[in-house]
Amino acid sequence: MKAEEFLSENIKEALKNNPPGAWMPNLPKECIRLSSGYPDPELVPSSEIKKSVAVLLEEEQDLPLHYIGSPRINRLKEQIMKRLGERDIRVSDSEILITSGACQAIDLIARIFLDEKAIVAVEAPTYMEALEIFQNYTKQILCVPIDEDGLRTDELEGMLAERKQKGLALPRFFYTIPTFQNPTGTTMSYERRKHLLKLAEEFDFLIVEDDAYRELAFKNHPVPIKAMDKSGRVLHVGSLSKIVAPGMRIGWIAGASEFISAASWFKKDLDHPFAQSTMAAYLENTNLDEKLHTLRAVYQAKCSALIRSLEQYFPKTVSWYVPEGGYFVWVKAPGVDTAQLLPQALAEGVSFVPGKYFFLDQKEGSDFLRLSFSYASEKEITAGIQKLGKLI
Amino acid sequence: MKAEEFLSENIKEALKNNPPGAWMPNLPKECIRLSSGYPDPELVPSSEIKKSVAVLLEEEQDLPLHYIGSPRINRLKEQIMKRLGERDIRVSDSEILITSGACQAIDLIARIFLDEKAIVAVEAPTYMEALEIFQNYTKQILCVPIDEDGLRTDELEGMLAERKQKGLALPRFFYTIPTFQNPTGTTMSYERRKHLLKLAEEFDFLIVEDDAYRELAFKNHPVPIKAMDKSGRVLHVGSLSKIVAPGMRIGWIAGASEFISAASWFKKDLDHPFAQSTMAAYLENTNLDEKLHTLRAVYQAKCSALIRSLEQYFPKTVSWYVPEGGYFVWVKAPGVDTAQLLPQALAEGVSFVPGKYFFLDQKEGSDFLRLSFSYASEKEITAGIQKLGKLI
Numbered sequence: 001m002k003a004e005e006f007l008s009e010n011i012k013e014a015l016k017n018n019p020p021g022a023w024m025p026n027l028p029k030e031c032i033r034l035s036s037g038y039p040d041p042e043l044v045p046s047s048e049i050k051k052s053v054a055v056l057l058e059e060e061q062d063l064p065l066h067y068i069g070s071p072r073i074n075r076l077k078e079q080i081m082k083r084l085g086e087r088d089i090r091v092s093d094s095e096i097l098i099t100s101g102a103c104q105a106i107d108l109i110a111r112i113f114l115d116e117k118a119i120v121a122v123e124a125p126t127y128m129e130a131l132e133i134f135q136n137y138t139k140q141i142l143c144v145p146i147d148e149d150g151l152r153t154d155e156l157e158g159m160l161a162e163r164k165q166k167g168l169a170l171p172r173f174f175y176t177i178p179t180f181q182n183p184t185g186t187t188m189s190y191e192r193r194k195h196l197l198k199l200a201e202e203f204d205f206l207i208v209e210d211d212a213y214r215e216l217a218f219k220n221h222p223v224p225i226k227a228m229d230k231s232g233r234v235l236h237v238g239s240l241s242k243i244v245a246p247g248m249r250i251g252w253i254a255g256a257s258e259f260i261s262a263a264s265w266f267k268k269d270l271d272h273p274f275a276q277s278t279m280a281a282y283l284e285n286t287n288l289d290e291k292l293h294t295l296r297a298v299y300q301a302k303c304s305a306l307i308r309s310l311e312q313y314f315p316k317t318v319s320w321y322v323p324e325g326g327y328f329v330w331v332k333a334p335g336v337d338t339a340q341l342l343p344q345a346l347a348e349g350v351s352f353v354p355g356k357y358f359f360l361d362q363k364e365g366s367d368f369l370r371l372s373f374s375y376a377s378e379k380e381i382t383a384g385i386q387k388l389g390k391l392i
Numbered sequence: 393m394k395a396e397e398f399l400s401e402n403i404k405e406a407l408k409n410n411p412p413g414a415w416m417p418n419l420p421k422e423c424i425r426l427s428s429g430y431p432d433p434e435l436v437p438s439s440e441i442k443k444s445v446a447v448l449l450e451e452e453q454d455l456p457l458h459y460i461g462s463p464r465i466n467r468l469k470e471q472i473m474k475r476l477g478e479r480d481i482r483v484s485d486s487e488i489l490i491t492s493g494a495c496q497a498i499d500l501i502a503r504i505f506l507d508e509k510a511i512v513a514v515e516a517p518t519y520m521e522a523l524e525i526f527q528n529y530t531k532q533i534l535c536v537p538i539d540e541d542g543l544r545t546d547e548l549e550g551m552l553a554e555r556k557q558k559g560l561a562l563p564r565f566f567y568t569i570p571t572f573q574n575p576t577g578t579t580m581s582y583e584r585r586k587h588l589l590k591l592a593e594e595f596d597f598l599i600v601e602d603d604a605y606r607e608l609a610f611k612n613h614p615v616p617i618k619a620m621d622k623s624g625r626v627l628h629v630g631s632l633s634k635i636v637a638p639g640m641r642i643g644w645i646a647g648a649s650e651f652i653s654a655a656s657w658f659k660k661d662l663d664h665p666f667a668q669s670t671m672a673a674y675l676e677n678t679n680l681d682e683k684l685h686t687l688r689a690v691y692q693a694k695c696s697a698l699i700r701s702l703e704q705y706f707p708k709t710v711s712w713y714v715p716e717g718g719y720f721v722w723v724k725a726p727g728v729d730t731a732q733l734l735p736q737a738l739a740e741g742v743s744f745v746p747g748k749y750f751f752l753d754q755k756e757g758s759d760f761l762r763l764s765f766s767y768a769s770e771k772e773i774t775a776g777i778q779k780l781g782k783l784i
Contacts, residue, residue, distance in 0.1 A: 001596075001623045001624055001625055003624060003648045003649075003650035003651060004650055006505060006564065006598060006651075007504060007505070007650065007651075007654050008504070008505075008507060011504055011654050011657065014657055015653055015654060015657055018657070038458050038459060039458075041453070041454045041458075042454075044453075044454035044457045044458070045457075046449045046453050046454045046456075046457055047449065049445075049449065049457065050445060050446055050449040050450070053441075053442060053445040053446075054442055054445075054446065057438045057439065057441065057442040058442070061433070061436075061438045062433045062434075062436035062438045062637075064438075064639055065436045065437075065438055065441065065637035065638070065639040065640065066430050066431075066433075066436070066637070066638055066639050067430060067633075067638045067639065069639055100492070100664070103660060107660075112399060112400070112403055113398060113399070113400075115400060129660060132660070133660070136657075136658065172398060204393075206398060231393045232393055232395060233393055241459075245454075245457035245458070245666070246457070246458055246459045246665075247456055247457040247458050247459065247461055247664075247665035247666040247669070248457065248666050249663075249664055249665070249666070256395045257395075258395035258396055258399065259395060259398075259399075261407055262399050262403050262407060265403065265406055265407055265410070265528075266528065268495060268499075268521060268524070268525070271641075272492070272639075272641055272664055272667060273638075273639035273641070274637070274639040274640050274641070274667055274670070275664060275666055275667055277639070278666070
């Protein structure tokens with residue numbers, strides 16, 4: 001039997017292009033991780049979660065360990081709806097679905113809207129896993145550049161108008177991370193958010209707003225696109241991964257009930273009763289606003305340490321966007337092939353993500369790198385940037 | 393905006409045919425659940441899992457709460473591989489993938505092999521969620537009847553030969569639950585297992601062996617088809633849901649490394665680091681063989697109570713298979729429309745699953761019902777069957 005013959009051509013191609021561990025080997029413990037989009041280890045509430053599990057299982061015995069999970073699971077949804085409401089995203093019970101992190105949310109959205117004939121539009125650069133997910137469904141991906149004010153909606157408008165004029169199909173949805181974008185750290189301006197919504201109306205597409213970093217604003221909270229949406233065109237994707245713990249895998253989709261029903265159909269049993277019950281119990285006894293206050297202060301300080309180190313140790317030709325929240329700084333190092341730089345950096349004990357991995361066409365972004373200030377300590381950040389500065 | 397217009401025809405049809413809660417409403421607490429394929433609540437190790445979480449998070453702090461999870465996760469895989477080895481299923485590290493329960497395993501398998509042109513073959517009746525998953529990918533599902541010795545491989549052979557002769561496409565894979573089948577409780581005989589493997593060779597298809605109930609044998613352990621597989625045609629799907637706790641969502645696929653790589657590609661971040669780390673810690677300190685010994689004795693006693701009650705309270709025209717393990721008894725009540733019976737049964741405080749939901753063509757199976765002896769206590773089982781007996 002030839003195993004390969006049973007697999008579809010699409011899958012064979014995906015596996016060839018993306019062998020496991022291709023872009024990042026396993027990192028040794030002592031490596032300074034400026035690559036990882038992980039929360040700060042000291043901010044992950046392991047002892048509180050331990051307590052929450054103890055309370056949960058004492059009070060509810062086996063319930064959280066069955067398929068359906070604890071009765072608290074409904075309260076998890078309520079708590080998330082309440083927080084969304086505070087950001088002017090008002091959804092009813094049938095308009096929200098809890099998912100296994102933002103990643104499952106994106107995958108479910110791709111499943112309900114995309115097929116090989118469908119077109120999807122994204123920012124360039126964008127979140128690499130979203131790009132990979134979309135490519136599992138369609139090869140037709142439109143990429144629209146971003147600048148310091150986020151998505152270039154003027155460029156998008158030009159592309160859409162041209163396609164319409166030529167009688168070409170228009171995208172089913174635009175996937176954006178408007179706030180503290182991954183990988184660039186940029187935030188889409190209010191004017192452009194309005195413009196994007198207007199284009200969605202005019203060219204009849206949906207908007208998928210991935211808002212995983214929204215709570216990590218150093219100063220102002222940008223208005224979510226979903227809060228500006230009057231027609232139900234926006235699906236809002238969120239997550240507790242960046243503010244509580246990614247290993248719990250709690251995310252959501254908020255949007256029109258028709259879409260939520262369709263996503264639920266594909267989700268089926270792919271639920272996590274124990275993790276969701278635990279998160280519900282944790283949130284019950286946590287002042288999340290207070291915790292977020294701490295998170296923002298810590299990440300802002302770490303971001304400042306990173307920027308200061310870049311100014312001190314990197315050549316003057318290098319430039320970056322200064323983020324107003326989130327986890328990442330996007331750095332342009334003209335003339336440097338950052339994919340070739342990575343092995344040298346790893347040998348020196350510091351990691352980053354080469355820019356090309358955030359582009360559909362990996363010939364782009366070769367002189368960019370994404371630096372994360374979330375996981376490493378301030379001291380490590382400074383030492384890591386110093387090492388990288390020597391190599392560039 | 394019309395939300396429906398964005399959804400594919402397939403999805404709209406699936407939602408129309410399967411509205412949420414269609415086949416079973418939420419059951420009140422006092423209802424005797426002969427419908428649920430849940431483990432016995434007293435056998436779900438909630439206090440041990442509480443202890444495991446405490447040990448895990450004390451020893452490893454934030455590690456199990458990150459994307460990657462605890463270093464123990466690798467040991468979870470090793471422990472599952474060791475258990476498979478004891479059943480003569482020998483796989484290497486690249487031949488096994490941990491999934492979110494058997495359900496995600498089946499979904500991933502469907503994703504890598506099925507498209508709308510593909511044919512899949514299943515037992516009739518079979519696991520309803522698997523049927524739903526396959527229908528998300530293809531409308532071409534061949535159904536092969538089963539009897540007390542499991543799959544009628546002679547019927548399958550006839551179908552395949554006829555298709556081949558007519559130049560029709562053959563199935564990509566056959567999905568079977570050969571041991572203590574859901575919903576019938578039957579077990580495929582050794583001869584038929586050999587026959588199915590021979591047919592897979594001859595007609596060049598794969599076998600997906602869903603073995604979720606295997607450890608719950610009252611007496612003999614049937615040989616897994618995977619253990620008889622010399623050519624790598626069998627993908628073995630397993631789960632800890634029925635023997636530890638379904639809410640932890642730990643399952644796996646064991647099979648050829650090419651298939652495992654492809655399934656991993658689609659799985660991506662849909663992992664559950666916290667639940668997997670917890671399960672690894674739990675298994676470390678558990679004598680699973682001893683626990684299984686208890687499980688088998690409890691379920692065998694409950695099965696006997698169910699069978700005794702059927703003999704006592706059901707009319708003589710009613711018949712059933714006596715299972716040798718697992719969770720289910722499949723009952724034929726000639727002349728009774730079991731879907732119409734359900735609301736009456738629920739009004740009396742007892743639930744079951746009407747047979748038709750386990751068939752692709754829901755015109756079949758109308759006089760069958762699936763009874764589960766796993767969740768209710770012996771006393772409840774007796775009382776429940778007495779109530780049902782009065783209604784039939």
